[in-house]
Amino acid sequence: MTLPPLPDMILDPLVRAALMEDLGTYGDLTTRTVIPADTQYTARIVAREAGVVSGMQIARLAFHLVDPALRLTLHRPDGARMAPGDVLMEIAGSAASILSAERVALNFAGRLSGIATMTAAFVAAAEGTKTRITCTRKTTPGLRLVEKQAVLHGGGFNHRFSLSDAILVKDNHIAAVGGVRPVLRAIRAQASHMIRVEIEVDTLDQLSEVLDEGGADVVLLDNMDTPTLRRAVGMAGGRVCLEASGNMRLDRIAEVAATGVHYISVGALTHSAGTLDLGLDF
Known part of the structure; x- marks a missing residue:
């Protein structure tokens, strides 16, 4: 999926920190x-295996932070498909800078392309249904923004980015408060009308409570196993958005999507x- 790039200023601190980690106190x-300082070369980032590209924006930023004079030519943008041998980017200029x-460029690009490629496989498994594949907050600390961007490159969708994005009531919240109904009543009493509300349920009885009480946008x-998910869809009758989660293996996606749930979240x-195998060839 082709998306507008993120502003470089958002990515700059992340890439800069990775370069500082790698270059240490004295450089390469x-x-x-x-x-020799005056050595000039042209290098290419090349795909060693098939997949979906992600991380080219970050690779470009890494090269330019080391040396703004490097000349970069992008051949496969983020979100594009790649085959073994495809040239993703050419970098020309100082060999030392390259x-x-x-x-750092390959670490980001390989990791993010791996995420985009896995996401594309899950999206393909749900093809023919209206179900969307979404990620979770189970991300590498510090890399959430770019990992979630890679999910978008693979054709998936993003769940919340942080605890402050929305109200998502989990089983431990319910246990701490004493049940589904007290939780939903507390939300109605205190939450802003601008905030969406999702609540997790483990049983159809809990789902029934949510539907009776109201106050949730997403459940x-x-x-839940597939027959139970199918019953849940029937019970909801389109009154709330439904997200299936837990044990969502690739070989199960098609049957879960066929139940009619709106989203499948996959940690x-x-x-x-x-990590997708990418190389830099001189």
Whole structure:
């Protein structure tokens, strides 16, 4: 999925911190030792396997933070499909600068392309239904923004970005307050009319309570088997948005989507995606 890029100023601190971590206190010691300062080269980021591209914006930023004079040509934008051997980006200029930024650029691009590629597989499994695949907050600390952006590149959708985005009542909230109804009444009494409300339920009895009490925009159906999800959809009758979550493996997505739930949230998109094999060739 092709999206407008995020503002560089948002990504700059993240990429800058990664470069500082890699360059240490003295810069790229190997490159400073063996590469003459005036050496010029053209390098290419090349796909070693098929997938969906993500992280090219960050790779570009990494190269330009090391050396603004580097000349970059993008061949595969974020959200594009790639095959083995495809050139994603060309970088021309100082060989020393290219080498110093290489690992940070590839670390981000490989990780984020892995997320986008896994997301695309889950989205494909739900094809033909109206169900959307969404991620969760189970992200790498510090990388949530870019990992969620990678989910969008893969054709998925984003859940909330932080605890302050919306009210999402989980089982522990319900246990602490003493039940579904007290939770929903507290929300009605205190929450802004501008805030959306989601509540997690483990049973159809809890779902019935939510539907009777009102006050929720979305109900998260947690760890329900497929027949139970189908019954939940029938009970709701379109009165609330339904999200299925828990144990959402790729081989289960088609049957869950066929129940009629609006969303399937998959933590694995960000916590279990592999790194796509990308290389930088001189």
